[in-house]
Amino acid sequence: MPFDPARLAAIHAREADRYASARPLSAARARQGTAAAGGFFGGVPQHWMLDWPTPFPLVVAQAAGTRLVDLDGHHLTDLCLGDTGAMFGHAPPAIAAALTRQAQRGLTTMLPSQDGEAVAEGLTRLFGLPWWQMTLTASDANRFALRAARAITGRPRILVFDGCYHGAVDETAVELAPDGSTRAKPSLWGSAFDPAAATVCVPFNDLDAVEAALATGDIACVITEPALTNCGMVPPVPGFLDGLRAATRRTGTLLLIDETHTLSTGPGGWTAQAGLDPDIFVAGKAVAGGVPCAVWGFSHAVKAGIDRVRATLPGGHSGVGTTLSGSPLQLAALRASLDYLMVPSVYDRMITGAAALEQAVRTAVAGAGLDWSVVRIGARLETVFSPTVPRTAAQMRATFDHPVEAAIHLGLLNRGLLVTPFHNMLLAGPDLDPAAPRQLQDALAGILADLSGAATTRAPTPVPHVHDA
Numbered sequence: 001m002p003f004d005p006a007r008l009a010a011i012h013a014r015e016a017d018r019y020a021s022a023r024p025l026s027a028a029r030a031r032q033g034t035a036a037a038g039g040f041f042g043g044v045p046q047h048w049m050l051d052w053p054t055p056f057p058l059v060v061a062q063a064a065g066t067r068l069v070d071l072d073g074h075h076l077t078d079l080c081l082g083d084t085g086a087m088f089g090h091a092p093p094a095i096a097a098a099l100t101r102q103a104q105r106g107l108t109t110m111l112p113s114q115d116g117e118a119v120a121e122g123l124t125r126l127f128g129l130p131w132w133q134m135t136l137t138a139s140d141a142n143r144f145a146l147r148a149a150r151a152i153t154g155r156p157r158i159l160v161f162d163g164c165y166h167g168a169v170d171e172t173a174v175e176l177a178p179d180g181s182t183r184a185k186p187s188l189w190g191s192a193f194d195p196a197a198a199t200v201c202v203p204f205n206d207l208d209a210v211e212a213a214l215a216t217g218d219i220a221c222v223i224t225e226p227a228l229t230n231c232g233m234v235p236p237v238p239g240f241l242d243g244l245r246a247a248t249r250r251t252g253t254l255l256l257i258d259e260t261h262t263l264s265t266g267p268g269g270w271t272a273q274a275g276l277d278p279d280i281f282v283a284g285k286a287v288a289g290g291v292p293c294a295v296w297g298f299s300h301a302v303k304a305g306i307d308r309v310r311a312t313l314p315g316g317h318s319g320v321g322t323t324l325s326g327s328p329l330q331l332a333a334l335r336a337s338l339d340y341l342m343v344p345s346v347y348d349r350m351i352t353g354a355a356a357l358e359q360a361v362r363t364a365v366a367g368a369g370l371d372w373s374v375v376r377i378g379a380r381l382e383t384v385f386s387p388t389v390p391r392t393a394a395q396m397r398a399t400f401d402h403p404v405e406a407a408i409h410l411g412l413l414n415r416g417l418l419v420t421p422f423h424n425m426l427l428a429g430p431d432l433d434p435a436a437p438r439q440l441q442d443a444l445a446g447i448l449a450d451l452s453g454a455a456t457t458r459a460p461t462p463v464p465h466v467h468d469a
């Protein structure tokens, strides 16, 4: 840790006090939520909302583009964007208009709507795969795609990389134990089976380990992000993704590329930008502009496999599909996203903004005399507390410093910048205020100076309040 722990703790406590005293309305909500005899568990509709380093959750009054207003009237620049769900900005006008139109025609019917053909064609144009299915979440898409992979290949296991996250998908919730074996993540609740029995986990960027695992012949599918984004950000080393593709082809193993986060890379995600050729492709979160929606696409060969398997099975529950998936509401949003959001001009603005944020972080970090690095994948960037960019999750974990992260996150929030509670990720939406990078640079420089004891302690410039805006 580059900072004195006692000083760090004192700064965290001071920033937590500042946060709390500026938010009486949110504090009252939180008190009600936790004191009630029932209601939302933890006072929030989804328990992940308690992961922020704030003393109680920020209650959102309104979010549009990359601006967010909290219940107490503070205006914030949002660099978290719903942890990617709102990567193209909150409530993009094209999505809002499509939803309003579709609301006059029916929201869910369990039947196709007239947008279907245009959406399927648009997905193929953008991501390259010929066949598509829709789900509500990326977790669902991954779960269903892995089921299909096992059914087609007749093989029981999958391969994942240490540090991966692919959603609430039991068989992917594993990690490498210190002895090199695969184990269930210790934080997992109530699994119906031991995920380590269904999965082999190897280090990212380690082709030898991949080859050895695939040589067993019992791996149906390798599922991976093109760069790990859920364990800090670990990019692939040159040749790794090509080697992975070659090894999976040679062993008859399917390759599933999960672009739920790396959709930030550019139009078509990393797959289109780098010319990957996966058998199965998944994208969720932001793919329909913030409406709950994910897609999984697959090759002609995978389709032929699914057709063959289905022909051998009786009708009935397949374990794949949910009632609301592919609804007219989702189709309308996805069509608008294909037409107006996942297009080069929007990505150009996001990537220009992210490059400016990257420069701002680098300047603040260098000014504080720290040797941290920054990784950027298109519109998404991550600060790493080490001079070199890790090649594996184990190396990345060794850089983690949660108390420092939390103090920085709280400090930024008190200076008007909302960042994700998970590691040091920042996202640039298309309408990022051109003043935001400078705001970030100044805020981060102030916090780092404070942490290192180089600053004279002074209150941050107050976040603009809605009443005086």
Ligand SMILES: Cc1ncc(COP(=O)(O)O)c(C=O)c1O
Pocket: 137, 138, 139, 140, 142, 165, 166, 167, 168, 225, 230, 258, 259, 260, 261, 284, 285
């Ligand atoms: C790469 C990746 N895949 C899948 C998911 C699951 O997405 P969801 O929570 O929307 O199901 C996530 C969530 O963070 C993710 O990062």
